[in-house]
Amino acid sequence: MEANTKPFSLFDLVYKYGTVAVIAIVVLLFSIVNPYFFTYDNITDILRSISIVTFVAVGVTFSLIVGGFDLSVGSTVSLTTVVSASMMVWYEQGPLVTLAVPIVLSLIVGLVNAFLAVKIRIMDMLATLAMLYIVNGIHTTYSKGYSIYANMPMQDGTNAPGKFQDWFLWLGQGEILSVPVPVVLTFLLVALTHVYLTYTRQGRMLYMTGGNLEAARLSGIPVDRYRTLAYVLSALFAGLGGILLAARVGTGQVSAGGSMLMDAVAAAFVGFSVFGAGKPNVFGTFVGAILIGVLLNGMTMLNLPYYSYDIVKGIVLAVALAVTYYQVRRKRRA
Amino acid sequence: MSTLHMQGITKQFSGVPALQGVDFEVKAGEVHALLGANGAGKSTLMKILTGAYQADGGSISIDGTPVAIHTPQDAKALGIQCVYQEVDTALIPNLSVAENILMDQLVHKNASSLISWKRLFAESADILRSFGFAIPVHKKVEECTLSEKQLILIARATVQKAKYVIFDEPTAPLSNKESERLFEIIAQLKNAGVGIIYISHRLPEIFQLCDRITIMRDGQRVATTATADTNMDEVISHMLGKSFSEEFPKVDVPIGEKLLEARGIKGGKVRGADLTVREGEIVGVVGLVGAGKTELARLLFGADPAEAGEVRLKGSKLRLDSPRDAVEKGLVLVPEERRKEGIFVEESVKNNLSVAALSKWTGLGFVRQGLEAGHAKDLVQKLGVKTANIGQLVGFLSGGNQQKVAIGKWLGTDASIFLFDEPTKGVDIGAKSDIYRLIGKLATEKKGILYFSCEFPEVIGIADRILVMFEGKIVKELTRAEATQELIMYYASGGE
16 A cells, blocks of 8 residues: 555545636636636736735634634624723723733634643533634623724723724735735735644654644543644634734624634645645645635626525635545545 | 244355355354354354344344344344344444434334434333433433443343343453442343353353353354363363364574563553563463453553552653653653554655664664664565565555564664564465464564563463453463463463
């Protein structure tokens, strides 16, 4: 059973290059239908639109790597969006507090997730489902259900004292050498986490922990610590995504992260198969996010109704899962 | 008088003969013991009788009339019931005792679609009372003790007009008192004209209980005798056959300082074990399946938390609840369940071989790929792992090569004590002798070795000293010179 004598299989080929091929075909099709599609402006637009989802999806990838699952990331996005906005608008805080408070909050969410899933040993899907609701409830309670914007009316009849500051808006709307800042940040995130996961000892240990939890424990790996790390990083990246979202939109939209979960999960699962990795990986996740971004952008251009997007996203996720699980079954048989 | 007759039963598993023309019979109203060492073919024969397996050849008849048993339902329809050793696979944990006892009636084709709970509980309570079992019928099975589960299975098997009942190691989870109670029940069944096939590793109870004994070895029947006409020594020598000697590359190593000392280890099946291992010493721990060897190995390593006991390695105390602590202090385990606990099948040979000591090849947090690959290549060559390259996924390797990787994982660490739990299980002959040689080599490097196995010849061949386990305790210590298979079997099956 040597790798180089394996018979040629169409599935293997599709599995390895399918995602990339689909992106190429979709780009080609949309370009033919609408010449504006394949322009620098539109491509940076797509990348900017997926930058926040990519942050969240990278977080989900970390939870998948250790064999877990984090459903609470969407709520964490909503939380940090509202909190970072409120720091400026309600409390007139500067950069330090505006960034530190939401980051610390997201770290706490990650630690609670880890406590429930790792220490108490609730099934991760259910533990983070509970957190999804708790965090969501906290952020709507905190914002009293209102989105946060400059000069918004406060409950005591006055208007909010602060406003979104320029440095903050630059994070979401600025450009460096005509590349949008969120796109630059996304590339940085993908590059750094890719290096971390591929070339460092901790990255390797995260993969070993997820690959076989019991064997990892019996190899002397502190598996609980690595699982905790994964949940904390998952929440942290979701939290950073939420801050970027506020910066991009210029308001603290309430429940803005709700739709992010689905997109992020889809991106991470699409990423399993990219170039035949067969396991969660940051680069694949980025490609998955691009696929979703391209599809949504194209559909917008075709003037398809907004409501139909979920159908497409759901199908992408279902196909990605089908391919992943089919591959797992094939491997088992081998 | 009704007689069940199995004649010339053959069975192969992927070309390897498991049964080679076995004859076996059991009469109504007798208790017939079926004996044999691990792998003799008892379980396979019984699985054919209960319809779990299909025989390749041979016939089964009842009172001279051939019967066809293709499915477990066929066997049940003929009145053949089995009380399995693995009670948890035969019971549904989240249902009540009553539902489990009357399960066959509930799922029967002609069963009413509506369940009369009142009748269900009343009937099952009657059944339990008739056996003298005091188990509340409303209780959920998952809340029952192991022995209660065993009794539920017995009740279930016997309630349905069973003509023949197989008991597979029924006393293993039972206390002495409960065992006595079981023997009474078996006597009742026997008097009621039920034919009983009794499988057990415990020779004393077989001589107490059984009318006849059939002994199997290597897929063949070697003897059937009345219990009165034989004795324990004769039975043991039948089970083991001619003492065959395998070539073991045993190297004589001077035994050095004391490395490992364990006192009063208790937890789960293990009821108090003391042992020591010295430098260069290979200590065999033997026992039949279920004697508690794997459990002891896991307790020493900290894989399962111990209830009591103390383990010292070169004088420093191990935590006993943390494999990590054991690995750091230099005690490592090559586990029995290789694929589940030893290796990472979806990772490469290289990543598997470096996992336990990766910090050795890490600089500033980054894995130094060149050094790591060099180490992996060295080990692959040293261990003779047959793999295309070090990037190959371990899941694609053969069992023997996977085992070499599972052992190789520890060779990068500075471990001084190696625990091997059934290291040659599911491993081909060639890889087996590689593994023996490797263990011998570790001993020459002044490592201490604990070798857990139920393969007696293997342990006699490789160990300097042999500890025999029975029911969670180390019951006898033998030197290499005095150990024979017969002697080990005698102590491993409860002889004193």
